[in-house]
Amino acid sequence: MSTDAQHQNLRPPWILGNKSLSDVSRDICGIFERKPTALWWIAFLVAASMLAVGSAAMIYQMATGIGTWGLNKTVGWAFDITNFVFWIGIGHAGTLISAILFLLRQKWRTSVNRAAEAMTLFAVMCAGLFPLIHMGRPWLFYWIFPYPNNRGPLWVNFRSPLVWDFFAISTYFIISAGFWYMGLLPDLATIRDRATSKLRRWLAGFFSLGWDGSYRTWVRYESLYMLLAGLATPLVVSVHTIVSWDFATSVIPGWHTTIFPPYFVCGAVFSGFAMVLTLMLIARKVVHLEDYFTHRHVGAMCKIIILTGSLVGLAYLTEFFIAAYSGNPYEQFVFINRAFGPYSWAYWIMVSCNVITPQLLWFKRIRGNLMIVFLLSLVINVGMWFERFVIIVSSLHRDYLPSSWAMYTPSLIEVLTFIGTFGLFFSAFLLFCRFLPMIAMAEVKGVLREGHHAPAPAPAAPVRAAQEVEA
Amino acid sequence: MSRRIFMGIFEREEDILGAARAVRERGWTIVDIHAPYAVHGLDKVAGFAPSRLPWICFALGVLGAGLKMWFEYWTTAVSWPINVSGKPWDSLPAFIPVTFEVMVLLAGVGTVIAFLLSAGLRPGKRAVLPHPRVTDDRFALLIEEADAVFSPVEAAALCAKFHAVATEEYEA
Numbered sequence: 116m117s118t119d120a121q122h123q124n125l126r127p128p129w130i131l132g133n134k135s136l137s138d139v140s141r142d143i144c145g146i147f148e149r150k151p152t153a154l155w156w157i158a159f160l161v162a163a164s165m166l167a168v169g170s171a172a173m174i175y176q177m178a179t180g181i182g183t184w185g186l187n188k189t190v191g192w193a194f195d196i197t198n199f200v201f202w203i204g205i206g207h208a209g210t211l212i213s214a215i216l217f218l219l220r221q222k223w224r225t226s227v228n229r230a231a232e233a234m235t236l237f238a239v240m241c242a243g244l245f246p247l248i249h250m251g252r253p254w255l256f257y258w259i260f261p262y263p264n265n266r267g268p269l270w271v272n273f274r275s276p277l278v279w280d281f282f283a284i285s286t287y288f289i290i291s292a293g294f295w296y297m298g299l300l301p302d303l304a305t306i307r308d309r310a311t312s313k314l315r316r317w318l319a320g321f322f323s324l325g326w327d328g329s330y331r332t333w334v335r336y337e338s339l340y341m342l343l344a345g346l347a348t349p350l351v352v353s354v355h356t357i358v359s360w361d362f363a364t365s366v367i368p369g370w371h372t373t374i375f376p377p378y379f380v381c382g383a384v385f386s387g388f389a390m391v392l393t394l395m396l397i398a399r400k401v402v403h404l405e406d407y408f409t410h411r412h413v414g415a416m417c418k419i420i421i422l423t424g425s426l427v428g429l430a431y432l433t434e435f436f437i438a439a440y441s442g443n444p445y446e447q448f449v450f451i452n453r454a455f456g457p458y459s460w461a462y463w464i465m466v467s468c469n470v471i472t473p474q475l476l477w478f479k480r481i482r483g484n485l486m487i488v489f490l491l492s493l494v495i496n497v498g499m500w501f502e503r504f505v506i507i508v509s510s511l512h513r514d515y516l517p518s519s520w521a522m523y524t525p526s527l528i529e530v531l532t533f534i535g536t537f538g539l540f541f542s543a544f545l546l547f548c549r550f551l552p553m554i555a556m557a558e559v560k561g562v563l564r565e566g567h568h569a570p571a572p573a574p575a576a577p578v579r580a581a582q583e584v585e586a
Numbered sequence: 587m588s589r590r591i592f593m594g595i596f597e598r599e600e601d602i603l604g605a606a607r608a609v610r611e612r613g614w615t616i617v618d619i620h621a622p623y624a625v626h627g628l629d630k631v632a633g634f635a636p637s638r639l640p641w642i643c644f645a646l647g648v649l650g651a652g653l654k655m656w657f658e659y660w661t662t663a664v665s666w667p668i669n670v671s672g673k674p675w676d677s678l679p680a681f682i683p684v685t686f687e688v689m690v691l692l693a694g695v696g697t698v699i700a701f702l703l704s705a706g707l708r709p710g711k712r713a714v715l716p717h718p719r720v721t722d723d724r725f726a727l728l729i730e731e732a733d734a735v736f737s738p739v740e741a742a743a744l745c746a747k748f749h750a751v752a753t754e755e756y757e758a
Contacts, residue, residue, distance in 0.1 A: 136723030335637045339697060
C-alpha cells in the first residue's frame with residue numbers, strides 16, 4: 116500500500132473531481148439518458164441538411180456519370196481522391212489511440228478512445244464513398260471481389276495497388292468496427308442494468324450479449340483486446356502505406372518516391388489527432404466532460420501533434436532535397452511548380468497550416484488555452500486537406516508533355532459531395548453521442564484511482580447479510 | 587446440479603484483491619468474481635487460467651496468410667494467367683500486401699468469434715447477475731461451499747475484514 120501511495124504521488128490524476136465508480140456510470144450514461152438539448156438538435160439538423168445536399172449530388176452524379184466532375188484528360192484524379200485520402204487519414208487517429216497507445220500503456224487514452232474509434236468508423240465510411248463513385252458504375256463495385264464469375268473466370272489483378280487498397284480499407288473497417296463493438300460490451304451491460312425505459316433495456320441487453328462482468332470472461336476479454344490491438348497496430352500502418360502506394364507505384368514525378376509510406380502515415384496521424392481534438396473540445400463543453408477530458412489529455416494530444424506535424428514538415432523538406440539531388444529535371448520541375456507555379460497558393464496554405472502554425476504548440480501556455488488549441492486543430496484540418504490536394508493536383512496538372520498541361524477546378528457537384536461527407540460524418544457522430552457512451556466507462560473506472568490517494572477504508576461495517584442483495 | 591455459494595460484495599479493488607487472495611490461501615474454491623472493470627492482477631490472484639485465444643489468433647493468421655498466398659498464386663499464374671507489363675506470373679512481392687490484410691482479417695474476426703463462443707456470449711442472452719450493481723460499482727466474490735475446509739462463519743469474518751458491504755448464501 117505504501118509503495119502504491121508513493122507511486123500515486125508522482126503524477127496528478129487523469130480524471131478530476133475525485134469520482135467514485137458509480138459517478139462514472141452516472142456522468143457518462145447521463146449524457147444520453149437526458150433529453151437532447153436544443154444545441155444538439157441544431158447541430159444535428161445542420162449536419163443532416165449537409166448530408167441531404169450531398170446525397171442529392173451523389174445521386175445526380177451516379178445517374179449522369181462522373182463527367183459532372185471538373186476532371187480533364189490531364190488531371191484524372193483530383194477532388195475525389197483528395198477527399199478519400201483526407202478522410203482515411205482522419206480515421207487513423209482512432210486506431211492509433213485505441214490500439215497503439217493501448218500497447219504503449221498510455222492510460223490517458225481511456226478518456227478519448229471510444230469517441231476516436233467511432234470517428235474512425237465514420238471517417239472510413241466517408242472515405243469509401245469516393246472510390247465507389249469514382250468507379251463510374253458503382254452498382255458493379257462487387258467486381259473488385261475475387262469471386263468465381265462467368266467472365267472467364269477473370270480474376271482481379273493482385274499486383275495492382277488499387278486492389279490492395281480495396282482489401283486494406285475493407286479489412287480496416289471490419290477490424291475497427293469489431294474492436295469498437297467489443298470495447299462497448301461492458302458498457303452496454305452497464306447501460307442495460309441502469310436503464311429505466313423498457314426499450315433501452317431490451318436493446319442494450321440484446322447487444323451486450325449477456326455480459327455479466329464474470330471475471331472468467333474478463334480474462335478472455337483482456338486477451339482479446341490485446342490481440343486486436345496487436346493486429347490493428349500494423350494494420351493501421353499498412354492502410355495508409357497502401358494508400359500512398361496508389362501514388363508511389365506510378366511513374367508520375369512527385370509521386371514516385373520511397374518516402375511516401377512513412378510520410379503518409381505521419382500525415383494521417385497528424386490530421387486525425389487534429390480532428391479528434393476538434394470533436395472532443397466541442398463535446399467537452401457541450402456535454403460537460405471537463406473532468407474526464409482534461410487539460411492533461413489535451414496536452415498529451417498536442418505533443419503527438421507536434422511530433423507528427425514536425426515529421427510531416429521534415430518530409431516536405433526531404434522531398435525537395437531529393438528532387439534537387441536526383442538530378443531528374445521532371446522531378447525538379449514538379450517541386451518548383453508546386454511552390455511557385457499556378458497552385459502555389461495551395462502549397463503555401465499547406466506549409467503554413469501544417470508546419471508553421473502548429474509550432475505554437477511547443478508553448479505550454481498555448482497548449483493550456485483550449486480555444487487556441489481548438490482553432491489550431493481546425494487550421495491543421497484545413498492544411499492536411501490541402502496537402503493531399505497539392506500532392507495530387509500539382510503533380511498531375513503539369514507532367515511530362517507541356518502540350519497536355521491543364522488546370523483543374525472542382526465542379527459544384529464535387530464540392531457538394533464533399534460537404535455531404537461532412538454531413539454524414541457529423542450526423543453519425545452526433546447520433547453516436549446521443550445513444551452510446553462517448554467515454555469507455557469500464558476503462559475509465561480502471562484508471563480512476565491513478566494519482567488519487569486511496570480513500571480511507573470504509574469503517575469495517577458489520578456485515579449486513581443480504582441487505583444490499585436483491586434476492 | 588445445484589451447489590451452495592457464499593457471496594461477498596465489495597466496493598473497492600484492493601478489497602476484492604485481498605479477499606480473493608485470502609480465500610485462495612485458505613484452500614477454498616472461487617467459483618467466479620464479478621467486476622465492473624478489469625482489475626489489474628485479479629486473474630492471477632484468483633488463479634484463473636490464462637486465455638488460450640492467442641493460439642487461436644496465431645493459427646487463424648497463419649491459415650489466412652497461407653490460403654490467400656496460395657489463392658493469389660493460383661488465380662494469377664494458374665487459373666487465368668494475364669501478362670501485366672511483362673511481370674512474372676508469380677509476382678510474389680506484389681502479393682504480400684493483400685496477404686497481410688487477409689491474415690489480419692481472418693485472425694481478427696476469427697478471434698472475436700472464438701471469444702464469443704468460449705465466453706458463451708450471444709445476442710439476446712439473458713445476463714444472470716449475482717448483484718444488480720456488478721456492472722456499475724460493486725465486486726462480487728463467489729465462493730463454493732462444498733469444500734470440507736469451508737466454514738460460513740470464517741467466510742463471513744474474512745469478508746468483514748476486507749470491508750464487504752454485504753454477504754449472502756444461496757443455491758446456484
